[in-house]
Amino acid sequence: MLFATGLLLGGIMLAQTKPRIAAKPEASRPKAVERAPKPAQIAWRSHCSNVGDFCIDVPAHWELLGEIFDGAGFVVAEPEPNAPKDDWSQITAAAIDLPEPPPGKDEPDLDTLIDSVLGAPAKGVTAETERRTNELIADMQAEVVKVRLHDTRTSTEWIEEVAFLNSDELVYAVALRCSPEAFDRMDPIFRHVLESWKPAPTPVKPPPAPAHF
Numbered sequence: 001m002l003f004a005t006g007l008l009l010g011g012i013m014l015a016q017t018k019p020r021i022a023a024k025p026e027a028s029r030p031k032a033v034e035r036a037p038k039p040a041q042i043a044w045r046s047h048c049s050n051v052g053d054f055c056i057d058v059p060a061h062w063e064l065l066g067e068i069f070d071g072a073g074f075v076v077a078e079p080e081p082n083a084p085k086d087d088w089s090q091i092t093a094a095a096i097d098l099p100e101p102p103p104g105k106d107e108p109d110l111d112t113l114i115d116s117v118l119g120a121p122a123k124g125v126t127a128e129t130e131r132r133t134n135e136l137i138a139d140m141q142a143e144v145v146k147v148r149l150h151d152t153r154t155s156t157e158w159i160e161e162v163a164f165l166n167s168d169e170l171v172y173a174v175a176l177r178c179s180p181e182a183f184d185r186m187d188p189i190f191r192h193v194l195e196s197w198k199p200a201p202t203p204v205k206p207p208p209a210p211a212h213f
Contacts, residue, residue, distance in 0.1 A: 042189070048200045049074055052095030054172060057196035059189065062091075069094055073173075089178035089186050091193055096171045124153045138197040140165040140172075148180065159183045163194055172197065 047064070048055035051071035058076045065075040065085060073094025080088050131146040144163045150156070159180055165172040174197070176190040 044192075044196075046196075047074065047076065049093070049095065050200055052093075052172075053170075053200045054093070054095060055196075055198050055200050056093055056174070056193050058091065058193060063088075065090065068092070072096075087179075089176070089182050091174065091176050091190065093172070093174045093193075096173060124151060126150045126152060137163065137165055137194050140167050140197075142166065142194075144194075161187065161190055165194075165197065 043060040044057045045060045046055050047058050049067075049072060052069075052073055059078065062076045062078050065077050067074045073092065075090055075092045077085065077088035077090035126149070128148045128150075129145060130148055131144075133144050135142050135144055137144075142163050142165045144161065146159065146161045149158055149160060157180055158177060160175055160177050161183075162173065162175040165174070174190075174194055176186055178186045
């Protein structure tokens with residue numbers, strides 16, 4: 001399976017049933033944070049979702065585990081020998097197309113979506129929010145949440161750091177999932193991935209063939 005049991009899958013599925021997210025007034029928008037430096041000694045490659053219309057940089061040696069939501073997102077992971085793929089540290093990125101709100105209803109803001117996601121862990125999983133920040137990432141308003149999850153059935157723990165980037169028409173969700181022991185090493189990688197977000201390039205149409213008479 002491509003997702004760990006936690007917030008991201010349930011959160012994105014929940015978001016797809018929610019109205020479009022309203023942009024905050026200009027005066028209340030967060031200031032940009034300093035761009036995260038590239039982690040040293042890591043080679044990078046660009047990976048794009050043409051359906052989701054975005055690209056991010058990922059470590060070149062990470063493996064693509066598959067696409068999600070009909071190609072609107074994908075999951076990449078750091079190979080770990082002798083460990084099942086579900087236990088690999090992974091980053092998921094997806095575009096969420098949110099429907100228009102019902103007539104007469106106000107558009108919820110990004111904080112409302114985050115509150116809904118935080119309240120929706122999987123059955124048997126408890127979630128503790130460790131950090132929540134409002135930032136400007138790739139020129140988009142973003143909420144970044146770090147959550148520690150605990151599976152009460154297996155007594156295992158992991159960290160999910162989820163960023164929701166609001167472009168008004170779409171919300172882009174980018175999430176890191178790793179063990180608590182791997183988080184300090186993975187967090188700078190995740191931050192670089194976030195800062196690398198960019199729209200997918202527009203395909204170049206070939207010139208029309210010359211007419212022959």
